[in-house]
Amino acid sequence: MGYRVAVVGATGAVGREIIKTLAEREFPVREIIALASGRSVGQQISFGEDTVLTVKALDAFDFKGTDIALFSPGAAVSAVHAPRAAAAGCVVIDNTSQFRMEPGVPLVVPEVNPQALRAFARRNIISNPNCSTIQMVLALKPLHDIARVKRVVVSTYQSVSGAGKEAMDELWSQTRAMFVNEMPPPEQFPKQIAFNCIPQIDVFMDDGATKEEWKMAVETRKILDPDIQVIATCVRVPVFIGHAEAVHVEFEGPITEAEARAAWRAMPGVTLLDTREDGGYTTPAESAGEDSVYVSRLRRDRTVPHGLAFWCVADNLRKGAALNAVQIAEALDREGLLKRPA
Template structure:
């Protein structure tokens, strides 16, 4: 007997991707329910070779649902996740609302799957920020082997991380440039077409943005609280796929060749690292792919035991929807939850 799964926020970019990935990976679901706000009620969306009609989350009864994959925004998650969890439904939330709660595990299955057992404290599991997810997948094998003392991360984040409105703004601004129409920023603080913006999310008192702080806090929670992390987050005019320039200072030496071998053997990673034209992966090539790609691995001679690398991944998949579904798979595969229908029978 399969599970009953609800997707909260099914009409958004990530929600639609969750439905696609559930179908692609053959998740053992007997029933999948698409949920969104009341204004989307009745809308039809695709799930594999089927069509689902969207239901309103506000008046939906979660008492017989096993897992809720939530991508409905932080304020909604803060309000609704505890209510849903109280019905005995495990919530896997994609927003930032629960990531920093000590009683809520923050999970990337390739990195810290064993921490998932703590979900029983609140019946909620948090999915990390899109930039953090791909970063820690690439860092885990290196940290286990040589220990990471300090990280300097610069992100090159696609507009899809800002939702459909952000993608529409890039498209409309790009078209406006070519036909010589005025370019008016709406979603972004400055023009995004043919530009880069070193500003994602709100500014904090110390000058960092919340997006940058998320990378710091989440890397420490998932990987190791002793790692020193600094980050600059930049929005770039790319539709899908985040890139990251990663500089590491290690506890012990690790050669380029040893790093390549470690990463090739690690789950969820593909190494494409040839020192020739095109011998690396860009966000364009990773769109639609599940893997985290690592390229440009090289020594940094300015610090002791220094390494640089380039990391790219599809932010809608590994950075959000895929990781969420993988967490659900861990729950199922480890027997941490049973279908309610089976339990009742």
């Protein structure tokens, strides 16, 4: 028998990707429930080839008897309904930022810190990290095991899908409007996104960093090592799907390019595609629809005693959100941390 699984925020971009990923990876499901706000009730979503789910209202749903709930409805909604689900005995895997930095809530990338999962029973909630953090720590982990990461300077180039379906629609409408000289005012972003780059993701904090930049720093420390220093500049770019990052890493000890390449080749979830020729790297467009984090442009950073620089890209809706959440559920099942129904 499989699990009774609820997907919260099922009509959003990440929710739909979660449902698709559960089917593709044949997660042991005996029943799956699609939940969303009242305005989405009655919509239909395909699960695999033969099943159609009818969306139910989250507010009225009783989580008792549900084994796992994968949440991606927005932080304010998770704040209300994730604890309600957890109190009913349901294990919550939350994609929002609501619980990531709370004590007693594991923040997990299964290939990086699976040991953290064993603490989930304190709250019955597990957090999925920020999409940009996931791909960076996955690339850093095998290098950290060799030489210990001391400091990271990262610039991100993040697609509009990270801001939701309405943001993707805005890029499309602005791109089309550009050619007829009828540019509408921005609604989802602070400035025009079509044919532009916006050096702001989320709100500004007192020190001048945006909240997205803060997330990358504190989440990396919680997942990988509390002593790692991170300075990030997060930029929204006119790409529909796929986040890219230029990462400069300072290590505590020596590490060679050959060691880094060998470590990435052995790391689950990472694909090294790096040849020093035109096109010998991976771009966000090529990562769309793929599960891996792709690493390219490896070179030595000679501005510090022990430094490397590299480029990494990933599909932010898959490994940056849906896939990582489903992999957490798979790890719980594999490690016997869930009680599978008789």
